Amino acid sequence: MRMSSHCHLFALLCCLGLWPSIVTGADEELPNIVLVFADDQGYQDLGCYGSPHIRTPNIDRLASEGMRFTSYYSAYCVCSASRASLMTGCYQPRMNIPGVLGPRSKVGLHPDEVTIADLLKTKGYATMCVGKWHLGDKPQTLPTAQGFDHYFGLPYSNDMARQKGWGNGPADLDRIWKEKKWDIYNNDLRRDEEIVESPVNQTTLTDRYTEEAVKFVRANRSQPFFLYFPHTMPHVPLFVSDDRYDADAANAYRLTIEHIDWSVGELIKTLDDLGIADNTLVIYTSDNGPWLSKKHHGGSALPLRSGKGTTFEGGMRVPGIMRWPARIPAGTVCDQVVSSVDLLPTIASLVDADLPPHPIDGLDVSALLNDPTSPSPHDEAGYFYYRNNRIEAVRLGKWKLRIPGPPRRNAARRKPQPVELYNLDEDISETTNLAEEHPEVVEQLEQLAAEYDADLKANSRPVWREGDTGT
Known part of the structure; x- marks a missing residue:
């Protein structure tokens, strides 16, 4: 297997004693971590955040058994930069990553950046990314070069390889939904670095992602694991499996979110069945606010102002839920400011891992997990x-x-x-x-x-x- 420049750097740092040694074997004290990341989901688009018509009993269960954040922010208002910040704990200007990457982009997240997966590998975690990566589609920038043992998903947004003659406005999206026109998109489905399907059948994508995620959890139940699960949807175009399909495009967004909720339910059930739910931190959030120009194919950020692509609250304040029965009190609500950029330093604190040797912007908010009324480091x-x-x-x-x-x-x-x-x-x-x-x-x-x-x-x-x- 090709060794990335990042792997060479880690090996050198370990030899010099400048980076913690890799832990081998299972450590029962280390929590498993499951990070589910929706795409373009609005603040109001869950039952526990007040949606008047979207039913999300499984995600609502995470909130009722864990902590719901009311001032949780993505670190950027569009896809790639938000994901780069999530992975590295750094704001976009530190990495010079563009707001949105595509299949013709000649740049990507630098393999020398330290991701959450890189950090957790130093503690012996098994790691996998299932879903939309969107930080580069070249071998040097795919998840397998960024600390993940395995990858299964699309390397960029699901609308980026659209055939000519098709638009991306609400009318076109209505037709795409009604006719299930997944074949007008030449998206590449990757397993690790190999293309395994092109074009990918997007009607089965959420189901296949979920199957891969469950398989990974089951295979690694006896050691600490990190599952990063960035869903391709509800970024447009929207697709669901045939068993939950309704030809009325007005229902497309609701059905897509409810499909993702089903996926979360499958993960919860798997954790319960394996008896590892208590020591598993499950995080659910979104990369940015809803794509309002897509009308009924987009979500809602109410009562917030505006949506995706803006720095008004609706563009960057998103759902944020964390459940970890061994530590987080059930049914709690936290009003303190927390951001996806905080996840890397917070996770580092939880697993006692060293922070990267370069400046980061995220802050350790782990104290809030015990007491949601604790002062947020963002206040200072x-x-x-x-x-x-x-x-x-x-x-x-x-x-x-x-x-x-x-x-x-x-x-x-x-x-x-x-x-x-x-x-x-x-x-x-x-x-x-x-x-x-x-x-x-x-x-x-x-x-x-x-x-x-x-x-x-x-x-x-x-x-x-x-x-x-x-x-």
């Missing part, structure tokens, strides 16, 4: 949003400041955008701009944003580019 350090390599907004406690960008072409014809300040404790929908009433808060947050922006630029790392050699 601040929580920052990013998009297109510039800071668009910053949150500190209840305050959120939105910062207008530089003037665009033909800016003279447009009304200048004001600085916006919102009290999220009282105005979750971002309706009332309080900047004029609280200039001292505006000044404080502007300074925080400028200082952090300078740090990101001073300590950024290169993206992987096709043709790169070595580490």
